[in-house]
Amino acid sequence: MTVAPTRSLDWNQIFTELGTVEIIRDPAQVAKLSKDYYSYSPLLVADLADKVGDVVVRPANEAEVMQVAAVCTRYKVPLTIRGAGTGNYGQCIPLRGGVILDMSKMQAVKWAKPGVARVEAGVRMAALDKQTREMGWEIRMAPSTYRTATIGGFIGGGSGGIGSITYGQLRDRGNLLALRVVTMEEQPRVIELRGDDVYKVAHAWGTNGIITELEIPLSPAYPxxxxxxxxxxxxxxxxxxxxxxxxxxxxxxxxxxxxxxxxxxxxxxxxxxxxxxxxxxxxxxxxxxxxxxxxxxxxxxxxxxxxxxxxxxxxxxxxxxxxxxxxxxxxxxxxxxxxxxxxxxxxxxxxxxxxxxxxxxxxxxxxxxxxxxxxxxxxxxxxxxxxxxxxxxxxxxxxxxxxxxxxANPHTYIIEDGGRKTIDPLQLEFKKMVDPHGLLNPGKMRAWEEL
Ligand SMILES: Cc1cc2nc3c(=O)[nH]c(=O)nc-3n(C[C@H](O)[C@H](O)[C@H](O)COP(=O)(O)OP(=O)(O)OC[C@H]3O[C@@H](n4cnc5c(N)ncnc54)[C@H](O)[C@@H]3O)c2cc1C
The missing domain is CATH 3.40.462.10 (FAD-linked oxidases, C-terminal domain)
Known part of the structure; x- marks a missing residue:
């Protein structure tokens, strides 16, 4: 598709157009923030060890996310979203360079009430749990990386974990109530998805829109x-x-x-x-x-x-x-x-x-x-x-x-070759709409690559 070779881009112009968004250009930092825990697989090490982004950006709010999306779309720069980078399959490793969008500044808990919380995607799961436990509620399930993992990364790349013995897995209806995504279009839009529509984006490894907010169910907090x-x-x-x-x-x-x-x-x-x-x-x-x-x-x-x-x-x-x-x-x-x-x-x-x-x-x-x-x-x-x-x-x-x-093969960085096994037509259709140039995490969704 239309992803530009990133070396030929006018990066100085791109930085200017990113305005107030925090930019990290130090090569050592960029290299570090280009990695996740793919090294658990000897096969992925062979494929991914040399993959690195060109630059990392850290938006502070949704308006800045939209600015990054607009600039990357204008210059056809690949964009790979990163939560805490604890995924195991190279999910947030940029295969084709470009911008790493680090969500770690977006940590607000918008609101929480009995049974449900609305949060920004970069909030760390343990921090959210601590806050909701004060009112007698807790996250239904969390990965064992809950201390560092973000809720956006869990929904984008995780499957279940501590709590799944009672509540099942993330893919089970009811374990994610709503999410809000920014599109990769010339004029980025914000789309709110609720009900079954959340599965257009959940577990799509950041190929289908940038999640900025989520509404997640809570369960009573037990001792x-x-x-x-x-x-x-x-x-x-x-x-x-x-x-x-x-x-x-x-x-x-x-x-x-x-x-x-x-x-x-x-x-x-x-x-x-x-x-x-x-x-x-x-x-x-x-x-x-x-x-x-x-x-x-x-x-x-x-x-x-x-x-x-x-x-x-x-x-x-x-x-x-x-x-x-x-x-x-x-x-x-x-x-x-x-x-x-x-x-x-x-x-x-x-x-x-x-x-x-x-x-x-x-x-x-x-x-x-x-x-x-x-x-x-x-x-x-x-x-x-x-x-x-x-x-x-x-x-x-x-x-x-x-x-x-x-x-669920953990030795592949292709979504469909892992746990899913088949192409998800719903996610493919949604991607055509929200990422028409195929800029989001390119190389990970077979259905798109083979279009
Ligand atoms: C030691 C260890 C234990 C683990 N245990 C579990 C476990 O129990 N259960 C489990 O499910 N997983 C587990 N994992 C995998 C991983 O830690 C979890 O899935 C975690 O929730 C990922 O969160 P993260 O913030 O690190 O996401 P990242 O690794 O940063 O991202 C994961 C994927 O989501 C995408 N993404 C991130 N943020 C967004 C966003 N805002 N919008 C759209 N896409 C986004 C990324 O592009 C990437 O494809 C484990 C990993 C390790 C190393």
Whole structure:
């Protein structure tokens, strides 16, 4: 499409026309702000390591976002939106240079009332949670990167996380109420989307408009106790996770199950979790701890760690050892490790989980995250993989798919090749309208590239 080679652009003229918008030109800073956490994938490292933007801009409000959109459209400059840059698939890496639009200055909570908040896209999720908890409400779900991740980046590139055991995933109707986007047209417009229309933009990796504001649902804030329980064998730990997920009377926010030797990578828990344990990392509301302990007893578990809700802000947060933080801790000890993202079929007996656990042994270390999908609790997984070759990684993926597990491939920077698998006609039509020159995050949406 009509993306200009950025080296031939008159950057000084562009800077002049950007007016008061903060511009970062220092090459080291620009290089840093051109990266995300793609390095978890050895395949993405090969593809993305040399990709860098030309300049970073930091708008302070929606009017400045519109100014950036107008100037970039006028000069046909690629524009890649960045929240906190914690995505794992190179989502916010500029494949074709150009402008990085950093949303970190837009952090206002416009309003919050029981059950719902309206926020600017650059607000950090933990900061929002802190504010809403003061009135007795909390974010329904957050990635394990909630301390740094922005809400705009979560909606633009995330899928679910801590809280998904109760509320499902971001893509589930009701988990995003409205958003407001700025278009990439000669005369940029602001469009408010509500209801099902939000999915024209959600999880489009910033290819479909610049989100400036969002309305997100909140849930009642509970006093969450954090716990670690160990089990004599992995399948008992996995079954405990399923039973706990199915226990409707026990209110929970997190059920993470790690097979040995994963917990050996959790340095802060070295003295607490015995070497080579199979363990569960959990967040349970305090009034439910008694019935919870009955379930632990029934399955022969041992509680190794318990932190009260009152102490939630002190020391390590258990959530930061779950979801893709599990991979982070493993990789901090052994950087050759990589990971998979899998959805196992609903099956209370967990037959496929058991099969994969035995089939791959230590090569694919089992890490389950229980979530709710269409009202049913099932295990998602972010298995830690001992990487050898691209061919072997592909073989592992194929074996899972051939046996009925769904793989959201984290080793690609193309939207459709990851979790989605198909072209989203709704998103393509919307892109034609709001980004007619294909300037937003070019190279990531196959449907557009192949037009
Ligand atoms: C250790 C680790 C753990 C993680 N755990 C989880 C997890 O539990 N669940 C999960 O879903 N993800 C997880 N992730 C991925 C990532 O952290 C989350 O998806 C996070 O919410 C991304 O937010 P961000 O602000 O860093 O977004 P970025 O990485 O900056 O952006 C993500 C995508 O959204 C786009 N985008 C950003 N802002 C906007 C905007 N205003 N308008 C339009 N598009 C925009 C970007 O262009 C990019 O394509 C994890 C990553 C790491 C490294």
């Amino acid at each position: 969450w106790a954090e716990l670690i329980v160990t089990f004599p064998d992995f399948m008992t730990a996995a079954r405990f996770g399923q039973r706990l997920g199915d226990a409707d009377g026990i209110v929970k926010k997190l059920i993470c199950i790690c097979a040995a030797p994963i917990s050996n990578y959790f340095a802060p828990f070295k003295e607490i979790i015995p070497n080579n344990s199979h363990c569960a990392l959990l967040m349970i509301t305090e009034p439910c701890l008694e019935p919870f302990s009955e379930l632990v007893k029934e399955l022969g578990g041992t509680v190794r760690y318990q932190k009260s809700a009152q102490d939630a802000g002190k020391g390590v947060a258990i959530g930061e050892f779950t979801w893709n933080h599990t991979t982070l801790h493993a990789r901090s000890i052994d950087p050759s490790l990589t990971y998979l993202q899998t959805l196992f079929p609903a099956d209370k007996e967990l037959k496929l989980v058991e099969h994969m656990y035995h089939h791959f042994g230590d090569e694919v270390m089992m890490h389950l995250e229980y979530i709710r999908v269409n009202g049913v609790v099932l295990p998602a997984a972010l298995q830690i993989v001992r990487y050898s070759t691209p061919e072997r990684l592909q073989e592992i993926i194929k074996y899972h798919e051939d046996n009925g597990a769904f793989i």
